[in-house]
Amino acid sequence: MNELFMGKKSTESTRGNQWSPAKKWIAASLAGVIWIMPVVGSEGAGWLGAGTAPVAQAAASFSATKLSEEVITSGAMMMKYKFTTVRSGKSATGLASVIRVDLNNPYVSLDVMTGKGGNLTTRQSTGGMAAETGAVAAVNGDYFNTGGEGAPIGGQVSGGVLVSTPSQLNGMYAFAVTKDRKPIIDEYTFEGMLTAEDGSQFPLSGINKGAYNPEGGSSTYSHANAAYIYTDAWTALERPKGSSTTPTEVLVENDTITQISLDSALPVTVPKGAYILRTHGLAAEFVKAHLVVGQKINSTYLLRSKTTQQELDPSTLQMMIGGHTILVNNGKASSFSRSTSSIGGYRARTALGYSQDGRYVYVIAAEKNSNSAGLSLTELQSFMTNIGVWKGINLDGGGSTTMVDRPLAETSTTLTFNTEYGKEQRTIVNGVGVYTSAPQGEVKGIKISGSSVLLIGQKATYSLKGYDTYYNPVDVAAANPAWTASGGSVTVNAGEATAVKPGTVKLKATSGTASAETEVTVLGGEDLSSLIAGTATAPLQAGATVSVPVSAVSKSGATIAVPATALKWEFIGFKGSVGDGKLKVESVDPGVTTGYAIARYDGFSTAVVLSTAAATAWEDFENANYPFAFTTNAAGVTGTAAVVAGSAERAGSKVLSLSYDMSAGTGKMYAYAQFNGTKGKDIPAAATSMSVDVMGDMSLNWMRAELTDASGKTAYIDLAKVIDWNGWKTLNIDLSGSGIKFPASLKRLYVVNVEEGQDERAKTGTVAFDNISFVMPSLSSEAGLPKGTAAMSIGGKAMTVNGTKRPIDVAPIVKDGSTYVPIKYVLDAFGGNAVWDAKTKKIMVLRGSKALDLTVNKKEFVLNGKRQSAEVAPMILNARTLVPLRLVTEQLGLTVKWEQNTKTVTIES
Template sequence: MKKLPAKKWIAASLAGVLWIMPVLGNEGLPQWAQGSASVAQAASSLNVTKLGEEVITSGAIMMKYKFTTVRSGKTATGLADVIRVDLNNPYVSLDVMTGKGGKLTTRQSTGGMAAETGAVAAVNGDYFNTGGEGAPIGGQVSGGVVVSTPSQLNGMYAFAVTKDRKPVIDQYSFEGLLTAEDGAQFPLAGINKGAYSPEDGSSTYSHANAAYIYTDAWTALERPKNSSTTPTEVLVENDIITQISADKALSMAVPKGAYILRTHGLGAQFVKNHLAVGQKLSSAYTLKSKSTQQELDPASLQMMIGGHTILVNDGKATSFSRSTSSIGGFRARTALGYSQSGQYVYVIAVEDNANSAGMSLTELQNFMSNIGVWKGMNLDGGGSTTMVDRPLAETSTTLTFNTEYGTEQRSVVNGLGVYTSAPKGEVKGIKISGSTVLLIGQKATYSLKGYDTYYNPIDVASGNPSWTASNGSVTVNGGEATAVKAGTATIKAASGAASASTEVTVLGGENLSSLTVGTATAPLTPGASVSVPVTAVAENGASLTVPPASLKWELIGFKGSVQDGKLTVDSVDPGVTTGYAIARYDGFSTAVVLSAAAATPWENFENVSYPIAFTSNVNSVTGTAGVAAGTAERAGSKVLSLSYDMTAGSGKMYAYAQLNGTSGKNIPAAATSMSLDVKGDMSLNWLRAEVVDGSGAISYIDLAKVIDWNGWKSLNIDLSGSGIKFPAALKRLYVVNVEEGQDERAKTGTVAFDNISFVMPSLSSEAGLPKGTAAMSIGSKSITVNGAKKAIDVAPIVKDASTYVPIKVVLDAFGGSAAWDKNTKKIMVLRGAKALDLTVNKKEFVLNGKRKTAEVAPLILQGRTLVPLRLVSEQLGLTVKWEQKTKTVTIES
């Protein structure tokens, strides 16, 4: 056993344990899902394709994989990112990153830890008690020093690299001993540990009758929370006892270079019987392999990080070493492994986002075997899964892929970093950094960056590079490019004998799937002014902010202006009740609809006359729901408050604020959008609303997939594609805690709601539109509107089983207007809250900024432009009926 000098205590940690059960009062402790270890299921067929690779630094490369599998008869695809580290390369190394400033009981994002420590790549670390101090339960070694000791838990594996650069994956226990000056000894149970429930049966509480050391790496004042017994603490500085606090914790943080011995029960008796201020106290420890019983000298390790179950052994999937029921499902995953030769370490992250369907643990085993992992184990997955890497020639790391929560990186206890110690080399290559996709009129700055023979960044910009662009789609001047027109251009930079190029695509209107105005409705009132930022979504899903200079605005029904992204109404044309501000980007249109009542206030909870009640799907879930006084910026007003406690529940759990019994509160007319203010609780739970129509059909509205904020926030929800049949009623506002990844989300919390509004066009922009019935017969130049027959100049025709009419006939009967652009052969139809763009001979059309596809296209016949009647009528909110015998079309509004 080795003496442990105080000066060697460092801030290094392992996030060790998955929190399964909540802490209850001062007695409850985090529990682990126990029972016999699950046997790995038969591996499903997983087709793995390597998409490519890029060097991060000398000895480390990033490899991207695509996988395809079949789940319940359906094909699922996803992406995995693998950093392969070559331990034969002397310049690359692995180490553990810990919290903020390298300290325990602090948390930080993976990217933040990488930036702080200078890592060139990193992933999140191991499981940890999400309700604890932010300290690990598993073991961790950094630089040969044990900072966090392994817990007495079964089937928990750890990954280590020895100082002679050999990878190891095994289970470890900790044995320690305290020796007093009088020679008396007492077992040392651990170092820097949070409270937990051991699985060896010796005690329900980790700290009962035990002694633990806390170093200056432990920044929290509690050592630890919920230790369940009264402590006696001893301050030791330079191996000398300087303070003893009997039956009470020392009211201080651990001084630098010192440690505090925290004891309970029999441990406290040892202190009282054998220790005194001024005496020496020594401590020693060892790690021991659970599989071989061999002692492991921590001084021989470069690093160690703990994990969960074993996944792969001898290149094949192996039985899980402990229950995986709490970490099941198809989630983002993080794992570590090494090759049969021991040369390569594989740092693995599986994506679960819009581009990837996540993996089960069984699929992860299959994947790891497929890419060459000989032995591998699971790290923390789910919402914690985060990978960052430094792209070639860049100076800092960036997020490798979107997490389960988008670009948000969860703050975690620790991570695993990849580091380089390579010297500065010669210039090996250069590359251009900057956006590869631009919008017309957008300006972007490009820089020339280089990398050396060790693939680390090197300055090449000082060589005053020259810049050129290949065609007229982009112009470039000194590294600043301006997108001129749709197309693809090659930007080239040269510095001395070296040169680099990159392709830049300028998106045209034809390349967009949608164009969205931040404010879709606005008041049609002189002096009104609203912000109108416009966002374009490309066909590949990329979202870009449209520069104001790239938009052409047309104002209909009012006089005003759009400048610097702000729409201002100067005056309203006589007799106009609905106005339109049409924004066009390279011919692709979207609209702001202006009316006397753009958004109708629905509920502000100031004078509620109906009952509000708390309900749940699980009897053991408790809470309250009702109108309460607002706080902070809502002081002096009333809000709907929903508090919930799901700690006694299990499975998928709901906490409902139910409005007006089972009836809900009425939404009187068709709503295209909903807005409300929500006070979040950072619980990471799911926030939804439930709407029921007159037939009893229920629709669910996602208010926020993740409650990832504290305090008040305004939400705007598009209802245009919700399929709700109005009139309807809002029945419930509620919080959902789904079963998968439940350990990652809070089971208690309070959210609040205020200022709910709906945009109901029929109450504003569609008010006053003609109602009634119109009938036309094929080949007849007449239309009957509400019983009155009128002549029309062109008869409806049938072509390819579709009926075509001049759009003017429909709009004359039911209101609205149409404008024809002979140059682009486009028809812009405006009616109520609808802005419809049609193009002759094209089945694609644009409705309120969203590209859609019809079965037939408008056409020109005998010099007349005819439109498909059913397409136009139904998109404008009209109902079309066909009578085969009489060849008559009836339109109703």
């Protein structure tokens, strides 16, 4: 029994099975005609891209710049890169993280992490496997069939034990490290033999494999006429599902046959230390003719390089993990060894490679998220050659790409960057872990851990953590460190910091003779891109209470909850209060139909618009008297769309259920719930937002709505880019910038399974919809606003409103090609009001559902909590505030016309 200690933790129970038969190869042949059996429900691997492999070409104009590097552990370094490339004439940038492992360092090693408890068919996230096995860093691993039980497509050696054998697929490379710490990248085949006690032999096709469609052989199905071994690492009862016609299985314990189940599977999982031989067709006939309970059976095997034909004994390997195409060879982009059409596009990517001298292994993960544009495989090749990879392969990418690492002085790993699904980590079959066996050393340094960004009024706890000469974490908290903060933006007491005002400070901790500093920035209003209230609309009625948590988004993209103490609330049109995160309407001013609760953080504002009808219920499916139907775009896709009785928390109500099965379809597939034939259902007035309750199915598919607007154009609304939840959830969708012309008609709600990265999403599932509502300002917050026409001439101190001439004390002007008007008179004519702050020179314009914050001499403005930029800024003339006409009118939903001959501006509502 191999027992490997890494990071102070034994891997005996976490790194796969301990079954390790003799490795001697016995040559043999099998005479006779091969009978190809049909496979029931075979799970093919065609999605891996079988077929002709194109020649890879290095991406033009590609560059990579190292941003930072930090030690993870002795022998492992985290390096961050920014890459820049050109796509269709446009520049694209992104980020990648590289863990460089020094194989010359005796304390660091690589191994394969497998599922839960080191077992196949269990699946676990990369972070979960790292935590379970004690890895200090990790990345996702091999490709796998998402419809199968959960076994890798390629070969796998973990802790020196062969866990799974390579599949018979062309161009599938593997990465390995030998027990004498040499990296290898090659393509391997598996050769094995079973020998009965009477000397009869039969080829062994593999160990712990899911069902798939082999390539380059005589059989269409992996398990037809074949014998496979399943060890105790395979925890699923089916070995595997959809493998072939009725199997014959043999239980082998200590090389002795203890059970034979003719023409049926054994109804047990594999006992510890044993294995089950699963056979079909000719292999089953071999069992019936030559194997007897109580007799011995011998199994031998080896791996063979496809490129050199050399034999490789798996017992000489510390680890091996399968991948896909080779990417880099001899320091240059290589021709792809396999078609990459099914894994193309600009995605998150995972790869492994090593340096020319074999000293360094590069564990690579490129991001695809809001901060990074992802990589094509060709661009990935360029990145790898840029950073010094001599030979490298592609691992499973896209939504599977996940990297975790243990920051210096920390005790556990964290997500290195957001996945394609945000913080969500996909459950996968295996991954590559980085481990340390370094002893405890002397304290080398200390560092401060805690948030680097705070908001005014926010409290945050900081801790002092240390690391030793081998970069192991060391507890230094017991030394009762002293804390100080430079400047006056932050106060600190015993590690708890309180943000006082905008600015950047140095937070310092001292423990004995050692000290550490970190930079903390307190964000002011000028540092924000948006301020978001938990609800944008609320009912305007005495006694109404709504939750109004407020979050800030910094210009760098960070989202932070705003402390209640940092907010100042102002109420217009009603009397109210905010406490414990809830807005309460105490009384409504006489005659007011629209009110505003304005939240300000250091001068930056957002508003909750309150109206007598904050949201209009549109469809709850309780009394829907029109038909619903399932439709699709792709042959082979089936499903149902119907109003059904709700269950669980929706028991007693009706919901629209959409079930779909896309497993027989191809390409980009849609499953539609169609409303009222081709007519749809009317949305009668302009809507600024939509709300819908959705029961998710965790399929990771895309959910959308389809509308036809008043101009006859089709509009598509994203309800959820990723269905990454189970159960009911309320989705709120902003329609204010959609460009939809109302009245409109909602035609369909639907689920999309896009072709790119299709293997990552479920092809079957059920979602449901309930309580669809729209905020329609003309029916609520904009009800009663004046309609009509107003005209002003440049230089003239008069304004004609619906045919009646009115005096104004400041004339419209033209400056640098832009027309400026006194905002007071526009609001007098079309409704709304303005709030002027002489100290900050800000003017907040309120009209209907819009809250517009302008600052004199500043081009930036804030509309409903979102910072935007205009071409020109407001100005003051003769003690009146003049605003850029087109900016304000367009933002307030008014229409502007310009008559050049008369220099007349006409505004319409």
